[in-house]
């Protein structure tokens with residue numbers, strides 16, 4: 001075990017006979033951003049979903065916050081899952097189209113048994129405020145009544161509701177208008193500084209990665225070729 005928040009060792013992901021991730025290893029400290037970059041199909045998203053244990057890896061180890069996850073069954077994983085949260089590329093696709101923004105942010109609290117009728121609504125308003133949205137203005141709206149950038153902020157608020165230590169950001173601004181990308185990235189950077197979050201940041205835009213990441217892991221054909229600072 002290392003001091004890293006996340007320590008991935010020799011990770012292997014297979015789809016049938018396709019080896020999508022081939023013995024990938026990296027570490028990530030609290031408060032750090034590690035970018036995963038590389039051409040389409042090189043295995044970035046497969047690495048992310050295997051780290052999150054959304055798809056169980058075929059081999060290797062994933063140490064998260066001092067626990068090895070690949071050996072745990074679903075029941076043992078359940079209490080650990082809130083601490084590692086994904087934020088996906090498509091802000092609308094991550095939200096239920098018929099559920100209000102307020103409900104979307106409240107859902108993780110309810111699912112995790114942390115909803116309190118007295119304090120829950122204020123907690124939701126607080127989470128929306130953290131991501132720059134106003135519960136009174138935006139809380140009652142449906143996802144299609146928000147902009148892409150605002151929707152992605154809701155996705156981030158939902159992730160924060162679980163009080164995570166790690167965010168796995170899979171192309172979080174790629175679907176957004178260039179004019180709103182910087183705002184969302186600045187928000188993420190502020191949150192990281194305030195909360196000490198670790199970010200595994202999947203991105204294909206090298207200019208953005210250079211600006212945003214502490215270290216960059218370059219993937220090709222399922223393998224990490226190098227990790228640079």
Ligand SMILES: Nc1ncnc2c1ncn2[C@@H]1O[C@H](COP(=O)(O)OP(=O)(O)OP(=O)(O)O)[C@@H](O)[C@H]1O
Pocket residue numbers: 015018019020038039040041042043044045046047204
């Ligand atoms: N559900 C799946 N079933 C079969 N093969 C898959 C599946 N998901 C991914 N693959 C394959 O695994 C390899 C890695 O895909 P992955 O989506 O992880 O790459 P990526 O680097 O994230 O690509 P992109 O940048 O285009 O999202 C590719 O060859 C892909 O075709």
